[in-house]
Amino acid sequence: MLSERIQQIHTEFESDISKVSDLKELENIRIKYLSRNGLISSLFDELKNVAKEDKPVVGKSLNELRNHSTNQFNVLKEKLESTSSADGEKIDLTLPGVTKVLGSKHILTQTLDEIKIIFKGLGFSVFDGPELESDYNNFEALNFQPDHPARDMQDTFFISKDFLLRTHTSPVQIRVMNSHQPPVRAIMPGRVYRNEAVSSRSYCMFHQVEGLYVDTDVTFAELKGTLVSFARQFYGEDLNYRFRPSFFPFTEPSAEMDITCYLCHGKGCKVCKQTGWLEILGCGMVDPNVFGFVNYDAEKYTGYAFGMGIERTAMLKYGITDIRVFFENDLRFLKQF
Amino acid sequence: MKISLNWLKEYVDLQNISNEEIISKLNMSGLEVEDVVNQNEIYKDFIVAFVKEKKKHPNADKLSLCTVDTGKEELQVICGAPNVDAGQKVVFAPIGTLIPKGNFRITKAKIRGTESCGMICAEDELELSDDHGGIMILENELKQGTPITEALHLNDVILEIAITPNRPDALSHIGVARDLAALFSLKFKTPEIKLPSSHKKIKDSASVEIEDEINCPRYSAKVLTGIKVKESPAWLKEKLKNAGLRPINNIVDVTNYVMYETGQPLHAFDLDRLSKNKIIVKSTKEETFFRTLDSKERKLPAGTLMICDGEKQVAIAGIMGGENSEINSSTKNILIESAYFNTSSIRKTSKILSLTTDASYRFERGIDPNGTLYSAERAAQLIFEISGGDILEGAIDVYPERIIEKVVELRLNRLKKLLGYEIPEQKVKSILKYLGFEIAKENSGSLVCKVPTFRPDVEREVDLIEEIARINGYENIPTISKINITLGEKFDELEFADRIRNAATSLGFFEMINNPLQGEKSASVVGNKIRVLNPQSADMMYLRTSLIPGALSVVAKNNNVGEKDLALFEIGNIFNQKNLNSAINSFDDFIEKQTVIFLVSGKSSLKKWNSDEKNFDFYYLKGLVDSFIMNISLDNVLNDSYYHNAESIYDISFCKSYENTVLGSGGKVKKEVLKQFDIHQDVFCFEFDVELLKKIPVKEKHFVEPLKYPKIVRDFAFVFDKNISYEEVSAFIKKSGSELLKSVDLFDLFESEALGGNKKSMAFTLEYFSESRTLTEEEVEKEFLNLISSVTKNFNAKLRGN
Numbered sequence A: 001m002l003s004e005r006i007q008q009i010h011t012e013f014e015s016d017i018s019k020v021s022d023l024k025e026l027e028n029i030r031i032k033y034l035s036r037n038g039l040i041s042s043l044f045d046e047l048k049n050v051a052k053e054d055k056p057v058v059g060k061s062l063n064e065l066r067n068h069s070t071n072q073f074n075v076l077k078e079k080l081e082s083t084s085s086a087d088g089e090k091i092d093l094t095l096p097g098v099t100k101v102l103g104s105k106h107i108l109t110q111t112l113d114e115i116k117i118i119f120k121g122l123g124f125s126v127f128d129g130p131e132l133e134s135d136y137n138n139f140e141a142l143n144f145q146p147d148h149p150a151r152d153m154q155d156t157f158f159i160s161k162d163f164l165l166r167t168h169t170s171p172v173q174i175r176v177m178n179s180h181q182p183p184v185r186a187i188m189p190g191r192v193y194r195n196e197a198v199s200s201r202s203y204c205m206f207h208q209v210e211g212l213y214v215d216t217d218v219t220f221a222e223l224k225g226t227l228v229s230f231a232r233q234f235y236g237e238d239l240n241y242r243f244r245p246s247f248f249p250f251t252e253p254s255a256e257m258d259i260t261c262y263l264c265h266g267k268g269c270k271v272c273k274q275t276g277w278l279e280i281l282g283c284g285m286v287d288p289n290v291f292g293f294v295n296y297d298a299e300k301y302t303g304y305a306f307g308m309g310i311e312r313t314a315m316l317k318y319g320i321t322d323i324r325v326f327f328e329n330d331l332r333f334l335k336q337f
Numbered sequence B: 001m002k003i004s005l006n007w008l009k010e011y012v013d014l015q016n017i018s019n020e021e022i023i024s025k026l027n028m029s030g031l032e033v034e035d036v037v038n039q040n041e042i043y044k045d046f047i048v049a050f051v052k053e054k055k056k057h058p059n060a061d062k063l064s065l066c067t068v069d070t071g072k073e074e075l076q077v078i079c080g081a082p083n084v085d086a087g088q089k090v091v092f093a094p095i096g097t098l099i100p101k102g103n104f105r106i107t108k109a110k111i112r113g114t115e116s117c118g119m120i121c122a123e124d125e126l127e128l129s130d131d132h133g134g135i136m137i138l139e140n141e142l143k144q145g146t147p148i149t150e151a152l153h154l155n156d157v158i159l160e161i162a163i164t165p166n167r168p169d170a171l172s173h174i175g176v177a178r179d180l181a182a183l184f185s186l187k188f189k190t191p192e193i194k195l196p197s198s199h200k201k202i203k204d205s206a207s208v209e210i211e212d213e214i215n216c217p218r219y220s221a222k223v224l225t226g227i228k229v230k231e232s233p234a235w236l237k238e239k240l241k242n243a244g245l246r247p248i249n250n251i252v253d254v255t256n257y258v259m260y261e262t263g264q265p266l267h268a269f270d271l272d273r274l275s276k277n278k279i280i281v282k283s284t285k286e287e288t289f290f291r292t293l294d295s296k297e298r299k300l301p302a303g304t305l306m307i308c309d310g311e312k313q314v315a316i317a318g319i320m321g322g323e324n325s326e327i328n329s330s331t332k333n334i335l336i337e338s339a340y341f342n343t344s345s346i347r348k349t350s351k352i353l354s355l356t357t358d359a360s361y362r363f364e365r366g367i368d369p370n371g372t373l374y375s376a377e378r379a380a381q382l383i384f385e386i387s388g389g390d391i392l393e394g395a396i397d398v399y400p401e402r403i404i405e406k407v408v409e410l411r412l413n414r415l416k417k418l419l420g421y422e423i424p425e426q427k428v429k430s431i432l433k434y435l436g437f438e439i440a441k442e443n444s445g446s447l448v449c450k451v452p453t454f455r456p457d458v459e460r461e462v463d464l465i466e467e468i469a470r471i472n473g474y475e476n477i478p479t480i481s482k483i484n485i486t487l488g489e490k491f492d493e494l495e496f497a498d499r500i501r502n503a504a505t506s507l508g509f510f511e512m513i514n515n516p517l518q519g520e521k522s523a524s525v526v527g528n529k530i531r532v533l534n535p536q537s538a539d540m541m542y543l544r545t546s547l548i549p550g551a552l553s554v555v556a557k558n559n560n561v562g563e564k565d566l567a568l569f570e571i572g573n574i575f576n577q578k579n580l581n582s583a584i585n586s587f588d589d590f591i592e593k594q595t596v597i598f599l600v601s602g603k604s605s606l607k608k609w610n611s612d613e614k615n616f617d618f619y620y621l622k623g624l625v626d627s628f629i630m631n632i633s634l635d636n637v638l639n640d641s642y643y644h645n646a647e648s649i650y651d652i653s654f655c656k657s658y659e660n661t662v663l664g665s666g667g668k669v670k671k672e673v674l675k676q677f678d679i680h681q682d683v684f685c686f687e688f689d690v691e692l693l694k695k696i697p698v699k700e701k702h703f704v705e706p707l708k709y710p711k712i713v714r715d716f717a718f719v720f721d722k723n724i725s726y727e728e729v730s731a732f733i734k735k736s737g738s739e740l741l742k743s744v745d746l747f748d749l750f751e752s753e754a755l756g757g758n759k760k761s762m763a764f765t766l767e768y769f770s771e772s773r774t775l776t777e778e779e780v781e782k783e784f785l786n787l788i789s790s791v792t793k794n795f796n797a798k799l800r801g802n
């Protein structure tokens, strides 16, 4: 009989405590069940009437009930106390927390960082070079012959007859090769300038990452392998790629690398001009004339070079359609990344 | 360049190859197809229609109400063209047709209350030309209902190909066809020349003399007499239009046609307008003026290569002919010029005159010096065919020194070494032959090639390797999946800048990137600005001398869009000329260096439900700069100093220095400077010289055992004279305390009337401890009392009641 009572009081307790929502109600529970005159105490009083042989079993379950309900009570008490002020009033936990402003790097820096991490992982060093360059480093030593229409490919801001704002990061190749002997494996990020009318698609200044690897057995096949590895790490594993012949005075053979347009997955859309392909970089094998300018033995060494625009890369990746937004530094833009 | 697929098919048999394959192969061989216009697709819905009746629109004077017979039905169509009339055959766009110009679809429309079921088209609407003078009126024989793709032969595919500057040979249909023949291993043929004989000899009617052989190595010419200048036949006009050219007359059209066929620019002179029937090619000795056939008077500098007749200048060589010798409707006899000019001479003149023509574009890239005569004869043949006349016997061909083919040896192992895979020798030879390279000799392992003169870009072995790689397809070069990494020293010259960025962002700053090209106002705020010789606009005429003006512009821009609370940084290069009066001739004439700017303005924290708002102020900036320095591990190394310089852009400022070198400075920007930038809130900024910062040796870090013994802390507050600085007091306390006094911290500062007008109260917390033992209250108390009395004495300060 007592064991049935125990069971019944257990059920009652569970039901009562589940309805408690404040400390006052909880106190009522304590009085009803756990106080000296409470229901559980009264059950202990009845224990003496139980048959001797049943005592250990019933006693055990009674102890269990007491421990269980005391526990339940304590847990809930702690919970209710922590959400109430000293006088028992409820705290509004939904009030906003205190946040710290976290700054952020410019999205172009973040994009460059991603590119840098990949190439550093492939054993590349990182070099820097000046933006106000000599005509020699920017054009002549890169095999742009004077008076050649190839110079028209890059509209130039001139500072004087022999100095200009670099039109690409390629002059850093010349600087690195002049100061290091092969093997040279490096990327050279930086800011470049073009005297082109400012529009949503072109700006008078932008950023590039140049890459260079010169050693005794560098092949076009390795160039392809390295750049495909980069593209897969940067744009995603499942892309297709193609290398198309192109022309740069400082590489021969030269190529442009396209990857599957990841907006339309190659089906053709506005961004890829319905071709299904996106051009991501220019590259090629270092022209022997360039080796001549830096006194490398063009018979002994071969090398590859590549260059990509960071703005273009970021625009593709983040769906930005107007290049000017990068340089307006509107806080509402900066905070998005 | 616009290339017509139908036209290409005259030189290479592309019958069994789809347009898609052709386009893809061109793309994959370096002739990038930028745009494709498939006329069959674009014009598929346009038909020939008959205008049966024309009435005036009831509600609009300038509109006509036409009844149009499409062969199937009669429709009411409203037309605004003045030249529309009953009885005409016209181009008709039925409902649903997509109009190329403007890319819009024809729908059933009500115009001024009357229904219109389609459109009668003008040339510009079909993008056949820019002509919007009126609707196109077609030949009367055409049957209504015929698709215009058939009726007007609009069944071509036009490719817009981007030709890289190294490929002058591909600026012609024959050049592109030659590549296609190589790509598809197809037969390639050029038009055969068969000229009718004449009993008149050319040398009796004209002569050519080259005075400047350097700039004009070859001049070929043909003469035709008794020709008739008239409109070109339809086939010729169609071809030119498809290539993007405007037909003019049969003579000019043929010269243009041959240029687009062979790549050789030609010029036709009216022979009767050439004094003494003579051509002299020479460079000018002094500045002259010349009226080109576009009726523009042009100033030519000395040294311009000119075509002259017996007494006057008649053309700017290789660029544009003159008005004085131009073909006109009464021309009967012509001289066709087909010359080879020095590439850089043409480029120089074209640049000086800012005049680029189809001819100059090709000449400056380099045409085939050995193709001049062929093109002259080709033009003579075509002119004879379409306008009659007499092609005089023989040719004028002044070619003092023949330009011969370069000989280049190709080693097959070098090909493999560079590309990383082997191409069979047979394939290599076949590609070379298709491209016009003659294999003069075969050695074991190498081929000695004669480079055709239409390929001026091929000079070396590596150029041949590119040709082979390109035609064999880059897709056939393996993409290897393994590379060797050299275990040498690695460099990262941008690492320090990265550390700065990380420090700045962790302090809540957002990075900006500003254009280093600035207007005069911004570039003049500090430093010696450097000017761009050919700026794009006045507001991008100078290089920035500091990051401050750019940053201030950003504040103004953001304030304008309601962003008032700003914490920004930028890391970038600034440029200063060393000597304002000398030009930049070497790297010693200017300084380009990297700096970083931190800028705060507005509120540092906004009003929240549990806190008040706070503005950025001078001390906030100071603290940020200190935190930054700590972040890049230069704390305890740099010193603060304070100065006031009337010319500074700051009202109040401070510097950070290392030993005696100032590394950076900043402060509260003067109101008058802010006004220039149209900023109406306080701005605090600090600019560091990154190059200097980078050079400072960072104190090496060593582990210090955490303190094992308790600290004893004491506070005191004194009333000081107002002019005594915090720095003085804290330095004195540190100096006066024993080695047990480990830190001195200002925790309160105030002034009040109760203290007296020129007094202030400063309260400090002092921390005492020892690394080796537990201090007793007594010894600290003794020291603390000593300190109180020395501070009292030294500053004549008054201890505030405890």
Ligand SMILES: [Zn+2]
Residues within 6 Å of the ligand: A261, A262, A263, A264, A265, A266, A267, A268, A269, A270, A271, A272, A273, A274, A276, A277
């Ligand atoms: Zn796409």
